[in-house]
Amino acid sequence: MLSSHGLKPGTSAREAGRAPAAALSYARLCSARTQSRSSRVAAAAVAAERLDAQVCVVLGTQWGDEGKGKLVDILAQQYDIVARAQGGANAGHTIYDDAGNKYALHLVPSGILNRDSTCVIGNGVVLHLPGLFEEIENLKKKGVSVEGRLKISDRAHLLFDLHKEIDGLREAELAGAGKQIGTTKRGIGPAYSSKATRNGLRVCDLQKLDTFAEKLRKLSLDGEKRFGSGFVYDVDGDIEKYHELAKKVMPFVTDTVEYLHTAYDEGKRILIEGANATMLDVDFGTYPYVTSSNPSIGGIATGLGLPPTKYDALVGVVKAYTTRVGAGPYPTEVFGDLAERLREIGREYGTTTGRPRRIGWMDIVALRYSCRINGLTHLNITKLDVLSELEEIKIGVAYKTRDGQTLRSVPADLETLENVEVVYETFPGWKSDISGVRDWKDMPQAAKDYVQRIEDLIGIHCKWIGVGPGRDALVVKPAKGKC
Numbered sequence: 001m002l003s004s005h006g007l008k009p010g011t012s013a014r015e016a017g018r019a020p021a022a023a024l025s026y027a028r029l030c031s032a033r034t035q036s037r038s039s040r041v042a043a044a045a046v047a048a049e050r051l052d053a054q055v056c057v058v059l060g061t062q063w064g065d066e067g068k069g070k071l072v073d074i075l076a077q078q079y080d081i082v083a084r085a086q087g088g089a090n091a092g093h094t095i096y097d098d099a100g101n102k103y104a105l106h107l108v109p110s111g112i113l114n115r116d117s118t119c120v121i122g123n124g125v126v127l128h129l130p131g132l133f134e135e136i137e138n139l140k141k142k143g144v145s146v147e148g149r150l151k152i153s154d155r156a157h158l159l160f161d162l163h164k165e166i167d168g169l170r171e172a173e174l175a176g177a178g179k180q181i182g183t184t185k186r187g188i189g190p191a192y193s194s195k196a197t198r199n200g201l202r203v204c205d206l207q208k209l210d211t212f213a214e215k216l217r218k219l220s221l222d223g224e225k226r227f228g229s230g231f232v233y234d235v236d237g238d239i240e241k242y243h244e245l246a247k248k249v250m251p252f253v254t255d256t257v258e259y260l261h262t263a264y265d266e267g268k269r270i271l272i273e274g275a276n277a278t279m280l281d282v283d284f285g286t287y288p289y290v291t292s293s294n295p296s297i298g299g300i301a302t303g304l305g306l307p308p309t310k311y312d313a314l315v316g317v318v319k320a321y322t323t324r325v326g327a328g329p330y331p332t333e334v335f336g337d338l339a340e341r342l343r344e345i346g347r348e349y350g351t352t353t354g355r356p357r358r359i360g361w362m363d364i365v366a367l368r369y370s371c372r373i374n375g376l377t378h379l380n381i382t383k384l385d386v387l388s389e390l391e392e393i394k395i396g397v398a399y400k401t402r403d404g405q406t407l408r409s410v411p412a413d414l415e416t417l418e419n420v421e422v423v424y425e426t427f428p429g430w431k432s433d434i435s436g437v438r439d440w441k442d443m444p445q446a447a448k449d450y451v452q453r454i455e456d457l458i459g460i461h462c463k464w465i466g467v468g469p470g471r472d473a474l475v476v477k478p479a480k481g482k483c
Contacts, residue, residue, distance in 0.1 A: 053269075054267070056079070057274065057311055057315065058072050059376070060275075060295060060317055061279075062323075063280055064295075064324075069093025073095040074474065075271055081119075083256075084109045084125055085122045085302075086125060086276075093273075096470050103142070106135060112144060118150070119146070120153075120304075121156060123256065123304070124302055126187075126191040130161075146252075152253050152254070153256040154204040155204065156202060157191060157194070157202050163188075164186060166227070181288060194219060201216060203253055206242065206253075213239045216235060256304070276295035277370075278295060279370065297375065318381050319381075320387055320450075321342065322362060323346075328414075334361065346383055363396045369410045378462075378464075379454075379461065381466065384467055388431070388432060390431075393427045394427070397423055399411075399417075399420035400421040401416060430444035440478060462477055463476065
């Protein structure tokens with residue numbers, strides 16, 4: 001008999017002696033696999049199945065960290081343009097090339113490894129230029145050049161170090177009241193606040209450095225008035241720094257609205273990479289424990305100026321379990337040995353912050369809610385291999401309130417959400433290593449049943465199944481009835 005956490009009562013992951021060994025085995029296997037010739041052939045086979053969509057949008061459906069970057073990297077081989085629409089350096093997308101080299105991207109779109117793709121940073125992104133150029137330099141050291149392949153919207157808002165300072169001060173205030181959000185402290189919220197209060201600076205302001213300096217001083221003054229002596233920011237130093245950054249960034253700057261529409265009219269294929277995820281959406285997520293932008297479909301339209309009438313495929317990326325970073329309600333969260341075990345096997349630590357992620361079971365209520373908001377056409381389930389050692393696996397299929405009411409959608413009220421009882425369905429584990437599987441027919445039946453149940457509950461085809469971090473570690477699932 002298993003406990004609710006999936007381990008025999010009284011047995012810890014450490015006692016079982018599996019988590020560290022499993023994680024090490026997992027890392028070695030993935031490294032060897034991605035460097036082999038057969039892996040490159042497998043990756044090419046997946047990429048060769050052309051997605052019939054001139055414009056494809058890839059979105060996160062949970063609380064982020066689902067593995068969007070990997071799918072974007074693979075699909076980018078089929079697309080001329082890969083674009084980011086919202087968020088900032090709070091996004092962290094980890095991808096691997098065919099040689100097994102790891103890339104941690106925060107602002108540059110994940111399509112950058114496809115040397116035939118042009119990458120676009122849209123107007124909805126808040127852009128920290130020093131961070132961007134550090135990322136560009138790191139790519140260059142690994143042999144990846146962005147020259148002539150990166151376009152930055154002249155309408156994108158700039159994120160300054162003062163926004164990071166304000167982010168930290170604001171979190172400290174909230175922590176004192178026990179209400180901290182758990183932000184990345186990358187300045188994302190304050191940058192979007194500047195945008196909303198209409199005193200922010202945009203990339204196009206760098207074309208007029210005299211007025212740029214005046215605007216930045218006024219923005220800094222706001223921080224001083226709000227936080228007093230606690231606000232430490234060298235505005236003159238930053239003005240001087242941005243004089244140099246302006247020269248560096250201008251060759252990348254363009255009217256991306258015109259660029260994307262012209263490309264579309266010419267028949268170019270456009271892949272749009274979402275950042276963060278729907279359950280962190282400032283409108284639809286677990287507010288106020290959310291990000292400061294719209295990672296759902298609406299943010300794609302406003303963040304690029306490319307209307308939804310042009311979208312042909314909308315792919316939702318779903319982790320085979322769930323994770324969350326930071327504070328906020330999380331109905332299917334698990335604790336103790338199981339959480340520690342899955343965290344180690346899945347290497348669940350933030351790409352941006354390094355913080356350990358919270359762990360939970362698959363939440364169908366939240367996933368269905370996300371799918372409805374975004375109008376998804378396909379799903380990509382990631383990290384199915386992480387569950388391979390479990391004897392039992394749970395799927396949360398409904399919420400029950402304290403008064404016995406069954407909820408099939410995510411309530412807006414946080415107190416209600418924090419106190420729901422999750423109704424679970426329990427499935428047997430497959431207890432075998434699936435990280436080498438490349439064909440659906442070779443997948444263990446229990447793993448097939450788990451994936452199929454998710455598909456049946458949501459009603460959307462789970463087309464791609466991730467079984468490891470490498471490009472090749474992807475299984476294409478036939479539509480139901482074609483297995």
